Amino acid sequence: MEPSVQGPRGREASAGLRYHANMTPRSSRVLGGLEGADACDSIVTDLGAKVKRAAAIGLVVALGTLGACASGGARSGAGPAEAPLVLVYLKSGPTSGTGTKEARAEIFRGHMSNMQRLSDEGRLIIAGPFSKPRDKSWRGLFVMDVPTEAQALALGASDPGVIAGEFVLEARALRASPDLRETLRLERELKARTADAPKPKPGEPPANIRAYTLVHTPDIHAAVRAIEDAQIAAHDGARDGASVGAAAPSGATAEGGAPRIVWAARFAEGDGGVLALSVADADKARAWLTAIGAPGEVDGWWSTTSLMDLPAPARRIAR
Numbered sequence: 001m002e003p004s005v006q007g008p009r010g011r012e013a014s015a016g017l018r019y020h021a022n023m024t025p026r027s028s029r030v031l032g033g034l035e036g037a038d039a040c041d042s043i044v045t046d047l048g049a050k051v052k053r054a055a056a057i058g059l060v061v062a063l064g065t066l067g068a069c070a071s072g073g074a075r076s077g078a079g080p081a082e083a084p085l086v087l088v089y090l091k092s093g094p095t096s097g098t099g100t101k102e103a104r105a106e107i108f109r110g111h112m113s114n115m116q117r118l119s120d121e122g123r124l125i126i127a128g129p130f131s132k133p134r135d136k137s138w139r140g141l142f143v144m145d146v147p148t149e150a151q152a153l154a155l156g157a158s159d160p161g162v163i164a165g166e167f168v169l170e171a172r173a174l175r176a177s178p179d180l181r182e183t184l185r186l187e188r189e190l191k192a193r194t195a196d197a198p199k200p201k202p203g204e205p206p207a208n209i210r211a212y213t214l215v216h217t218p219d220i221h222a223a224v225r226a227i228e229d230a231q232i233a234a235h236d237g238a239r240d241g242a243s244v245g246a247a248a249p250s251g252a253t254a255e256g257g258a259p260r261i262v263w264a265a266r267f268a269e270g271d272g273g274v275l276a277l278s279v280a281d282a283d284k285a286r287a288w289l290t291a292i293g294a295p296g297e298v299d300g301w302w303s304t305t306s307l308m309d310l311p312a313p314a315r316r317i318a319r
Contacts, residue, residue, distance in 0.1 A: 081318045083178040085125075085265065086152035087274065088142040088171050091135075095165035110160030118144075123155055125183045126263070126307070131211065131300030132282070138299070139167060141214075143265075145181060149173055174274075176265035177313040186306040210305045211280035212262060215289065217296035220266045220273025224317050226294035227261055227277075234258035259288065261315040262307050273317065276301065278308065 099107075118124035126143035144152040149171040161167045190208055197207050205211075217223040235258070259279045266273035275296075279285040282300040289296055 081177065081313075082175040083145070083180065084147040084268070085174040085176055085180065086144045086146055086149055086171050087174050087265070088144055088152050088156050088169055089138060090140045090142070090156075090161075090167045091137040091170060092139060093162070093165045093168040096167070099164075104166075107160045107164055107166060114159050118142075118155060118158075119184065119187075122181075122184060125181055126303065128212075128301050128303030130214070131302060133299040134297060141301075143174070143180070173268035174265040175268055175318070176263070177316060177318075179311045179314040180263055180265070182310055182314065183304075183307065186309050187304055190304065190306040190309075205302075208305050209302060210308075212301050212303060212307070213277045213279050213282045213285040214299050214301040215275050215277060215285075215294075215296040216272070216299075217275070217294070218270075218272045219295050220264065220271065220275070220317055221319070223273075223275065223289075223294045223296050224261065224264060226289075226292050227259070227275075230288075230292040230294075231258040231260060259285065263310055263314045264317055266317050276303070276307065 115124060115127060123145055124142055125145050127140065129140040130138045142152075142156065144155060146152050146155065152171045153169055156162060156169045156171075159167065162169060194208050200206050215223065259277050262276040262278055264273065264275035277285055279288070282298050286298040289298065
């Protein structure tokens with residue numbers, strides 16, 4: 001099943017099609033988000049380079065304010081222990097990178113404000129920009145707590161960046177643990193704890209933002225199983241004072257030194273899914289996943305540190 005795609009005017013199309021905005025005098029004043037180099041030069045990527053175009057949509061900054069198709073058709077619908085969610089990709093649109101600095105600043109502010117509204121309404125539960133993604137059009141992603149792709153696209157279409165044509169949207173239905181909704185509570189608690197934290201130094205990310213790796217896999221159950229087996233082997237090896245299995249990359253945080261899954265979800269159609277790993281370096285995560293036999297494609301991704309506190313069920317996939 002192809003993912004749903006939506007463009008600046010809120011119209012839906014099959015995958016691969018985009019609708020361009022018919023710019024009006026009013027909309028031409030706000031032609032997209034801040035230029036990456038201007039908006040996010042203070043945020044560094046997991047490899048030490050500064051986040052530029054990937055963070056231009058403002059997701060890293062806005063996260064600090066959150067009140068928080070694989071083929072095969074194996075399964076569809078939500079199981080008894082699953083919540084219907086939607087993954088929304090924000091991709092470069094027809095007007096991406098155009099407009100004055102002032103106009104882009106205006107759209108960037110509107111983008112953050114819209115994210116805050118969606119979070120306050122309990123609709124936006126996870127967000128973050130990609131870092132050096134395989135698909136160069138990928139800017140960031142949302143996980144929406146709505147049951148259908150159409151509803152997620154309608155909510156995403158309210159973003160000033162989409163209205164102006166800076167972004168186009170692509171949606172894909174997910175199934176995940178209801179505990180993934182705990183992100184909003186965890187983010188509120190994190191925000192309260194860090195309210196008095198000093199501002200980051202130039203070139204450093206905010207204290208409540210960190211790098212992860214995002215894995216798109218054609219077989220979510222096989223990927224999760226391989227990662228869990230590697231964690232068990234690493235734990236047993238640490239306990240026994242022996243090195244067991246593939247060497248874990250730096251940035252791992254699970255007991256025994258192996259990376260751990262932060263959150264995971266399966267696609268509503270097919271066998272595939274997506275998961276976030278605790279590893280900050282995408283290249284090292286990719287090598288480790290290959291070594292343990294976990295299928296998947298890896299991209300760098302930034303999001304809130306509160307995701308690390310998600311309960312264990314959010315890291316699992318219903319059988």
